[in-house]
Amino acid sequence: MSSLVNRAVTVTFVASLAACTTVPRTAIKDTSKTFTTVVVDAGHGGKDNGAYRRYGPPEKIVALDVAQRLERNLRESQLKTVMTRSSDVFIPLNDRVAIENSQKKAIFVSIHFNDSRRRGIHGFETYYHSGTSAELANRIQSKLMTIPHSMNRGVHTANFRVLRLAYYPAVLVECGFLSNRSEGNQARDAEYRELLSERIAEAIVEQRYGPGVYHASPQVAAAQPQPASAGSEPTPPAVHH
Numbered sequence: 001m002s003s004l005v006n007r008a009v010t011v012t013f014v015a016s017l018a019a020c021t022t023v024p025r026t027a028i029k030d031t032s033k034t035f036t037t038v039v040v041d042a043g044h045g046g047k048d049n050g051a052y053r054r055y056g057p058p059e060k061i062v063a064l065d066v067a068q069r070l071e072r073n074l075r076e077s078q079l080k081t082v083m084t085r086s087s088d089v090f091i092p093l094n095d096r097v098a099i100e101n102s103q104k105k106a107i108f109v110s111i112h113f114n115d116s117r118r119r120g121i122h123g124f125e126t127y128y129h130s131g132t133s134a135e136l137a138n139r140i141q142s143k144l145m146t147i148p149h150s151m152n153r154g155v156h157t158a159n160f161r162v163l164r165l166a167y168y169p170a171v172l173v174e175c176g177f178l179s180n181r182s183e184g185n186q187a188r189d190a191e192y193r194e195l196l197s198e199r200i201a202e203a204i205v206e207q208r209y210g211p212g213v214y215h216a217s218p219q220v221a222a223a224q225p226q227p228a229s230a231g232s233e234p235t236p237p238a239v240h241h
């Protein structure tokens, strides 16, 4: 092939790429800085257990618990929330997307735990599909990385249906591997699940309102050791489920 032809092919290719970017491929609304509602999606449920391993409870149970804690933490930060499920029921993926897409100015955050045949694999992963979701995904991942001994498995794009069909920014968070002894055991611990939800909530509030706005809920404050001279504020009772 002559260099002239080569160049012509290149130009055509670049031109078609440019055309792609100007065509609205879907009606994704960039509400990543303006959202008022967070659709919290607990992965799996009902007949769909999700990951089911010896070291932890079924994924559907721990994902629901983290999602409910996340919802409470977001409400305390004055964000509206919608749960795709609040109990151990099966919700088809399309219904989850429909719940999100019927909101005004929303984002979608799906909570999952991971699974691997190789028990040594551990760490957090966050997934997104549209570019408008990238910042939120990165923010959630970096907040999770502030948890002691956490392992960063990265932020990735994925073609998951709940992400691909979303009209709004949408992310899916993998909160550790139930197939790993350490992370599976942590997933059994309510205080650890609260910590996960706190970090995700903090990332979401920061995404919307900027840093320094989020305040940890009393549940986490109570879980941390308080200095003896902590002042006159009474420590709220810890909530155990």
Ligand SMILES: [Zn+2]
Residues within 6 Å of the ligand: 043, 044, 050, 051, 059, 112, 113
């Ligand atoms: Zn899952």
